[in-house]
Amino acid sequence: MAPRPLGPLVLALGGATAVLGSVLFFLWKVYCGRERRWDSSEAWWGAEPARLLDWAPEEEEEETEEEPSLEQLEQREVLVLGLDGSGKTTFLRVLSGKPPLDGHVPTWGFNSVRLPTRNFEVDLLEIGGSQNLRFYWKEFVNEVDVLVFMVDSADRLRLHWARQELHRLLDKDPDLPVIVVANKQDLSGAMSVLELQRELGLQAINNHREVFLLAASISPEGSNSNEPGTVQIWKLLLQLLS
Template identity: 45%
Template sequence: MALSWFQDLSFVSKTAVVIGTSASIIGGTYILYKRLFLSGTTGPGESTREDVSPVITQSEKRVLVLGLDGAGKSSLLKCLSHQEGDGKLEPTEGFNVMCIQGKNTTLNVWEVGGTKNVRSYWENFLQGTELLVFVVDSADELRFPEAKEELHRLLKDGRLEKVPLLVVANKQDLPGAKKGGDFLASLDLVLPLKSRDVHLLEVSSSAEKKSANMSEVLDLMSVLSKN
């Protein structure tokens, strides 16, 4: 049956598929609403209030965070939002959405699970992405080929053309973690890329302890998403 693959998924994965497919529609409706509201546009028979104070808005950017399961995506986002230190996290089976405040920029961050059955739905979240963050467990060398394959499949998608890429080499505190050129070579990335702005950051993010380089990650995400 054509939909047998869908029936085999867990409830959370089914939810990710349905909501992920409509994510672009929801996002577009939200943006349209904001523009109409902030511009003072009214519907039939309504009048614009003259006593409303001017609204000062910050730019909002859509950031997509992807990577294999176990790479530390959820831990990274918890650290960026100053929620680290409250216990071990379970792998994301569906997706998470959060707003993180950067420098004069609000980052609307979409994190999608990295298990194999969810990765095939990553493409449903690509539309409108202004910064792609790809997180890799730099100490899990056995999974580098898998991470490389998934990353390059993403980069071939026309919706991500010219979208800046931030590669996060996570778990640098673990023994055997790859760094710098060796890490990039394992992902078949030779910088600079002619067709894309690519940056590498080496971090150690954990939901169970204080993490390093988080301010650097947030600052770079804010800058890259504005380009």
């Protein structure tokens, strides 16, 4: 999949929160675009050594050409969205090998992680899921290669809001591949993947669109990058971005 060309973002932002969002996004783009030294002991900038594979073992082939330098790697961008409390920040922290946060800390702006792989770099951008930030989600959808939408499987009271926001994003870009993550499957009262498929209206989506629904239990307590759901999401991301 070829990377999408990044056009200028046109954000109709008003008030202090909007101004802060614009500044943070600009800083994120500058941060991701800077030339940096590559430390082979790290999987990505400022993170612990990698635990996730950047390609499946069975796909690994004997290298016949020199591996491209970090400066030569193409860039892929992934947007991570979902209602507040769905597990977006924990997902990014698991991927980056960072320790869990104490308690639930809502994201009021942006979080980002960069993960170099063999052939390209993956930049994951999380935008806060509180109601006042959801208005700006659609402004970023056309600027990325894949959307990851996190859903709290046990949050039945707000599921209709998750469905509404998801379909707004789907309508914004009909060609964008989407991975819907049915998170917190380990909690009592969590809806099954089949229930969520029905309640989120995924069966009604055009068959020509790439929409995937994966189960996960990404827990902030003892975050584990080898959790099956996390590994499956990462492998699917690599397939979609390749």
